[in-house]
Amino acid sequence: DGGITQSPKYLFRKEGQNVTLSCEQNLNHDAMYWYRQDPGQGLRLIYYSQIVNDFQKGDIAEGYSVSREKKESFPLTVTSAQKNPTAFYLCASSTIQGPGELFFGEGSRLTVL
């Protein structure tokens, strides 16, 4: 079945450690996105990419990094510079033609101890 796979679903890390969240899609979508969801703040865009080897910062990119070496994959690294990394992270993809609604993964919940 086509879809978006995020892993891991739950992740615990100590302060000061970098962590990488995986996002893979087999929908043949050109665009991929990373959002952070916090209660009362909606979904805030971290990074997005519309084409391989190119990506743009979203509204809260500080302390995060991404890569887009393959069309199917868009991993997110939460670095030790991110001041409040504990959150629910959602990956999404879309076409860039037409309405381009987002298809979401199931999310990754990161807890920094």
Added chain:
Amino acid sequence: AQSVSQHNHHVILSEAASLELGCNYSYGGTVNLFWYVQYPGQHLQLLLKYFSGDPLVKGIKGFEAEFIKSKFSFNLRKPSVQWSDTAEYFCAGRSSNTGKLIFGQGTTLQVKP
């Protein structure tokens, strides 16, 4: 800067009441607009989308939204809500200039039986 604003953060209605949730965007160029719903404990689900054509868009579960370009608005409506509509609702928009897709802060709807 591109933004999407939702006016109501928390709405409480009785069953059979009519619903209207406000959404405004600030974008240049052509916009694609969306409403997503997140039921308690579940993932985001697309309610409806506007791409072009008829500004009155009908979605799932009896929801509709009207794109009013002159007001930069895309309000969500439902004539008669049910207890099962209790959820968080997110408005989102993408500018064709940048491809950036951002969300409003969300509106929590509580429907009392």
